[in-house]
Amino acid sequence: MRVLGVIVEYNPFHNGHLYHLTKAKELINPDYVVAVMSGSFCQRGEPAIIDKFSRAEIALLNGVDVVLELPFIYAVQDAGGFARGAVWSLHNTGVVTDIVFGSESADLSFLQTIAEVMVRQPDPFPELMREELKKGHSFPNARKYALMKYFEITKAMEPKEVLKIEKSNDILGIEYIRSIMLLNSPIKPHVVRRVGAEDRDERFQGKFSSATAIRKCISNGEWDKISKALPTSSLRIISRELNEGRGPVFLQHMETMILSKLRLMDRSQLQRLHGFDEGLDKRFVDCAVKTTNLEDFFSCVKSKRFTLSKIRRLCLYALFDITGEFVERSNSLGPQYLRVLGFSSRGRELLSKMKRVSRVPIISLCSLYRKVLEQAMKKPERFQLDPQLFEQQLLYDIKATSLHALLFPKHSERIGDKDFKIPPIVIG
Amino acid sequence: MRVLGVIVEYNPFHNGHLYHLTKAKELINPDYVVAVMSGSFCQRGEPAIIDKFSRAEIALLNGVDVVLELPFIYAVQDAGGFARGAVWSLHNTGVVTDIVFGSESADLSFLQTIAEVMVRQPDPFPELMREELKKGHSFPNARKYALMKYFEITKAMEPKEVLKIEKSNDILGIEYIRSIMLLNSPIKPHVVRRVGAEDRDERFQGKFSSATAIRKCISNGEWDKISKALPTSSLRIISRELNEGRGPVFLQHMETMILSKLRLMDRSQLQRLHGFDEGLDKRFVDCAVKTTNLEDFFSCVKSKRFTLSKIRRLCLYALFDITGEFVERSNSLGPQYLRVLGFSSRGRELLSKMKRVSRVPIISLCSLYRKVLEQAMKKPERFQLDPQLFEQQLLYDIKATSLHALLFPKHSERIGDKDFKIPPIVIG
Structure with missing residues (x-):
């Protein structure tokens, strides 16, 4: 059985995302697809434009079988923390065999070479890193310059090549690979080349526009443009959410x-x-x-x-x-649960397999989380949980969603604690 | 030298306030008038409709000589905490000889009798109080019923009379007298009968409308009504603030x-x-x-x-x-400073007298507060200060004002830390 894992935000789901998903499936030919997705807040430090429930719904309509929520505490960290939480979640499922991620370079061995340096920290890399940080560079830039100097010395790679990791998907890709290495996970990483606009590109680029550009169009109400850049189901559900006053959230x-x-x-x-x-x-x-x-x-x-x-x-x-x-404990102990936001009929099969092999308990109904934790604590041979961290991580997901709802344009939709009320979305 | 002290919110300053001030002056014939006024937030748990600086300005234009800010931590307490902070501030000036407050009953000996029971807690009052609280009454109601039963037993007063303390000014009046007793202050309390609408009366009542009714008119933009209920200078300054986008704040x-x-x-x-x-x-x-x-x-x-x-x-x-x-320490140690929001030319004379006799240091320029504290700490024979509480109380005044500014309608006026920038208002 091959299970494809993808790490996503879908803020919102657009043609580029659909392309990536299709290519990834062609590459892996998986029996199932699992996505781990940011919840109410995203890695760029912003609230998601529509809520996590409807974003999960769109993912399911576009060929994902199970949507898991990336806990808030990882979703709002830098590339390293985000990647760690996401890869760890996929690893925790016990079923995911392959991860495919988008990449500007689409050069897996290049990304692996760099990830290895970052994991193993061979001399003189740590020293070079300290030097660059001292010069006042941001962490990603310091790392870039330190890597260039390291490869100049070791000749393991053409130093200039390092400049390729300017792009956000490659930066994340390195972190994904690094997390797989750190976890000693059997999951295999793969890359597909990204198409269309870069994530940060705010300009509308037609069919393959960036999520940033699309959010901007939504903010301006440019529906002719938006409809070009989104699959129909995504457009339909976003429109539904906006019509009901549950977005757009900025x-x-x-x-x-x-x-x-x-x-x-x-x-x-x-x-x-x-x-x-x-x-x-x-x-x-x-x-x-x-x-x-x-x-x-x-x-x-x-x-x-x-x-x-x-x-x-x-x-x-x-x-x-x-x-x-809280961040340090989360990064060293990992996500303490798998929260299911939704599944397809195929996803239901996969979930019953996951229930037998997952490395952390699975939460389908948030309102039952105490029972889930209690039962998991009775199986110390299977689950190594920190019950306090479990609760802290989950309560932050719930609070983040309660706060996100306060940002809805329509007052009567601003109800909190939706996690306790909305069961997993089921499609098909 | 007689110095009249008044305890006010002036949210906003209206004809009833002017009437009270005039009557109080007729009664005391003071050399100077000192007001202690709520700052950015008021006792009803609301932000002041315009900022404390312009409310101080209006007070000075209407015959107050020195306006002191009631520290935030007292301004937003119940009647007991509010009264304690306000009376203690006036006591701390070392110059105030008389306090005049508005009262619905205008019956000083009645208020004093009740205040005495509350201060001395003679048997069986404490027991009666516990019984009434057990029944689920709010604190003010439990106190009312306990007092009635107490006077039924002791015959010191007609029990029904107690029902008079339903009204907000009488409730505050009792707390003022009680605070004077608790502080053993030589300040003499006096009452003048309140005219016009009750504080809580939301209906516009013409010339003597309540502050609540006037705020409602401001919210509705009913300027014909507002202009009937406010002295000209108050109207002028409120209009100025609103025109400049610094209000109304709700x-x-x-x-x-x-x-x-x-x-x-x-x-x-x-x-x-x-x-x-x-x-x-x-x-x-x-x-x-x-x-x-x-x-x-x-x-x-x-x-x-x-x-x-x-x-x-x-x-x-x-x-x-x-x-x-923080509340307990503030209530047991009292206000740690006197913050001057503004003064008239006569007020300047009084301030120089106050500087010699005040029981806590006087802050005129907030930006120099560290120096003021330092110098006060060198005089332990004169000032019994808690330097941590001093800083905590003052920083809350400053924070409250920074937050209040965020509520202004005009974005560019939402600058914070105005306490460090605006010197005392000087009139005349």
């Missing part, structure tokens, strides 16, 4: 929420949170009183050392009080 | 701020805060996910035991993380 809607939280926080409180090092606590506190809107706030905090995505993620850490300890 | 503007904060909080976090007893932590958490707007949230939490004002104040405690410990 970071902009969180402006006073974020600024008020930051204006009420002290540096000492920020310092307890994940990622507020290198003077970012002071920058955040100072900029929150100096500026009057999110855009100005981001410009005020930004420097070449910190990407905009990082700053947005830090805003979420402040809003949600994400401590360094 | 609780409604805090809707997603408050609901998002509550949706992200656990019961255990709420329990650490002031006032979340009697199951209110659970009610708040449950209602925050069940409801989709503030009004529904309030209805969801409300019961005969909890007044709407109390629930609104609790929302502020949640938003600002006001711990029980």
Whole structure:
């Protein structure tokens, strides 16, 4: 049995995503497809444009058999933490045999060579890395320059090649491979070449536009463009959600929420949170009183050392009080459960197999999570769980979804705790 | 030298306030008038309709000589905590000789008799109080019934008379007298009869309308009515503030701020805060996910035991993380400073006298507060300060004002930390 795993955000699901899924299936010829998907917030530090339930629905309509929620605490981390949570989740299913990811370079051995350096940290790489960080580069840039110098010395690769990892999918790809290595997972990684626009490209590029460009079109109500870039089912469900007042959700809607939280926080409180090092606590506190809107706030905090995505993620850490300890425990112990957002009729078969072999318990009905945890704790030979972390990770998924609902345009749709009310989406 | 002290919110300053001030001056014939005024948030758990700086300006234009800010931690407490902070501030000036407050009953000896029972707690009053609370009454109601039973037994007063303390100014009046007694302050209390509408009366009553009614008219833009109920200078400055986009500010503007904060909080976090007893932590958490707007949230939490004002104040405690410990320390150690919001030319004379005799240091320029504290700490024979509490109280005033500014309609006016930028308002 071959089970294809994909790591996605589907924010929203577009033609590029469908292309990737089709190519991946052609490559693997899998019996089943499992997607692990960001929930209410995404890796760029933004709320998802529509809720996780309808994004799962779209994924199922487009050929995914089981949609799992990537826990919030991984979904809003940098590429390393995001990849770790996602790969670990697929590994935890016990059934996924292959991961296919999009890549600009589409050069697996190149990505593997780099991932190996990052995992094994052969001399003099750690020293080179420290040097580059000292120069004031952001972490991804420091890594890039350190790798170039490392390959200059070791000649294992043409140093210039390293420049290829400028692109976001390659950066993530390296992290996926690295996570597979760190977990000693039997899962095989594969790449398919990305088509169309780059993720960050805000320009509309027709059929293969980026999710960023599509979100922009949704914000502007340019439906002629949107309909060109999305599969019909995606267009239909997004339209349904927007008509019912459950979207579109934008970071902009969180402006006073974020600024008020930051204006009420002290540096000492920020310092307890994940990622507020290198003077970012002071920058955040100072900029929150100096500026009057999110855009100005981001410009005020930004420097070449910190990407905009990082700053947005830090805003979420402040809003949600994400401590360094929570992130570290999550990254070292891994996701404590598999939350099923939806499945197809084929997915139902796969889920019953997963229930026998998964490395963490499976949550289908969130309202029963205490029972799931209790029963899992009775099987210490199968599950190595941290019950406190289990609850903390899950409650953050639930809270994130309650907060996300507050951002809906229609007041009466802003009900919280939907995780306790909405059962998994079943298609077919 | 006689110095009249008044305790005010001026939210906004209206004809009833001017009447009270005039009557109080006729009664005392003071050399100077000092007002202690709520800052950015008021006792009913709402943001002030315009900022504290312009409200201080209006007070000065209408005959107050020095406006002091009632620290946030007292301004948003129940009648007892509010009165304690306000009376203690006036006491701390070292110059105030008389306090005049508005009263529905205008019967000082009646209010004093009741205040005395509350201070001295003669038998069997404490027992009666416990019994009434057990029956599920709110604190003010339990106190009312316990007092009635107490006077039935002791015959010190006609029990029915106690029913007079239904009215908000009398309730506050009793707390003012009680605070004077508790502080052993030489300040003499006086009453003047209130004219016009009751505080809670939302109906417009012409010249003497309540602040609540006037705020409602401002919300509706009924300027013909508003201009009838306000002195010209008040009308002029409110108009100026609104024209410049710094108001009107309503609780409604805090809707997603408050609901998002509550949706992200656990019961255990709420329990650490002031006032979340009697199951209110659970009610708040449950209602925050069940409801989709503030009004529904309030209805969801409300019961005969909890007044709407109390629930609104609790929302502020949640938003600002006001711990029980902070309130208790503030109530037992008192305000740690006198913050000058503004003064008239006569006020300047009084301030220089105050600087010699005040019981806590005077802050005129907020940006110099560290220096003020440092110098005060060098005089332990004069000031008994808790430096940590000093800083905590002041930082909350500053944060409250930074948050209040975020509620302004005009984006560019939403700058924070105005306390560090705006010097005291000087009139005349």
